[in-house]
Amino acid sequence: MKIFKITLAVAVILGLLSLMAFRLYSNKQVIDEKAKPKEEVITAIPVRVAHVEKLTKDNSLNLSGSFEARKELSIIAEAQGRLTSLTIQEGSYVQKGQMIAKIDDTGIRSQLATAEASLAKAQKDVERYERLLTAGAVSQLQLEEVRLNFQNMQTNVTAIEQQLKYTVVRSPMTGIVKEVGVEEGSFATPGATIASVVDVSRLKMVVKVPEIDIVKVHKGQQVEIETEVYPEKIFKGNVSLISVQADLGRKYDVEIELPNNKEFPLKAGMYGNVKIQPTNGHSDEKALFVPRNAVIGSVKDAKVYVLQADTTVSLRDVKVGEESGDKILILEGLTEGETIVTTGQINLSNGKQVKVLNERTAETVGAVK
Secondary structure (H helix, E strand, C coil): CCCHHHHHHHHHHHHHHHHHHHHHHHHHHHHHHHHHHCCCCCCCEEEEEEEEEEECCCEEEEEEEEEEEEEEEEEEECCCCEEEEEEECCCCCCCECCEEEECCHHHHHHHHHHHHHHHHHHHHHHHHHHHHHCCCCCCCCHHHHHHHHHHHHHHHHHHHHHHHHHEEEECCCCCCEECCCCCCEEEECCEEEEEEEEEEEEEEEEEEEEECHHHHHHCCCEEEEECCCCCEEEEEEEEECCCCCCCCCCEEEEEEEEEEEEEEEEECCCCCCCCECCCCHHHHHHEEEHHHHCCCCCCCEEEEECCCCCEEEEEEEEEECCCCCCCEEEECCCCCCEEEEEEEEHHHHCCCEEEEECCCCCCCCCCCC
16 A cells, blocks of 8 residues: 555656656747747838939039239349349338339449530530531531431430439339349349239139030129138139130130239139039029939949839939039939939849838829839
C-alpha cells in the first residue's frame, strides 16, 4: 500500500512536469513564430509630385564687373629741368588748372631776357628804317628785311614765353591724384609722366555680355548695380557704350556709367553685380518650369519621371535651360500641367507603380494625359 502511494505521487509529479514542458514548448513556438521576420511586398512606391508650370521667365542679365574711374589722365612734363617744387601726393584732390609742380626756369628766363632785348632793338630798327625810307636814304627792300627780322624776334619771344609757361605743371582736370611718378629735386624731361589724375565723380563699369543676350541691351538703358560694400543700397546707372565687335569668347564689352554717390562713395577697383532688364518685349516672356529636384541625371542628359493616369511613372528625356531659384527652365520634353515626380526617384524605374503623398498636388492627375 505504501509502495502504491509512492508510485502514484511520482506519476502525478511526472504528469505535471510533462504538462509544464509541453506548455513551455508551445509558448516558445508561438514566440519564435512571432519573432520571425515577415516579408512585406510593397506594390506602390511613395513619392511626391508637382505640376509643370508656365511662369514669367526672368530674362534679366546678371553680370559682374569692377568699377573704374570714368576718366584718367597723365600729367606730362613739357619742359626740361630740375623739379624745384612738387605740391601733390597720392590721394590729393586737385582742380583743373591747379599748379602741381615747378620746373627750374632760370635758363629759360635768361633766354627770354636776351630775346626781349633783341626784339626791342629790332623794333627800333624798323622805326629808324621807316624814317630813312621817307627821306629816301634806304630802299623799300631794306625796310622789308628789317620788318621780317622784327617778326622773327617776336616769334622767338613768343616761343620762349611758351617754354616758360611749360615750367609750371598744371592739372589737366579736376580729380584725385592716383600716382606720383617723381620726387622734388629729380630731373624732368619732356614727355616724362609727373603724375596721374582720376576723375571719380562718375564711375564706369565694363561687363561682358554673351552674343545671345547682346540684343537685349541698348545704349542709354538704365541698369541696377549692387555691391558687397553697401549690400542694402541699389545704385542706378546707364549703358553708355556697347562694343561693335565681340572678343574671342564671342562676348561684347558693355560700358555702364553711374554717378558716385557722396553718401555711399565707391572706389575704383571695387566689384559690383549688374542687373540689366531686357528691352523690346523680352521681359514678359513665358516659359515652362519644374522644381529643380525633379530633374535627374546631368544637365546634358536630363530626365524626369512623369506621373501617368494609372499612377505609374514613365521616364522621359527633357532639355533644360538655366535655373531660377529652386526651379529650372524646361526647353523640350514636357507640356504645361503634366505631373512630375519630385522626391523618391531613387526607388523608381520605368512603369513602376507609385503612391502620391501630397494628394492635393495630384488631385488633377487623372486629367493629365
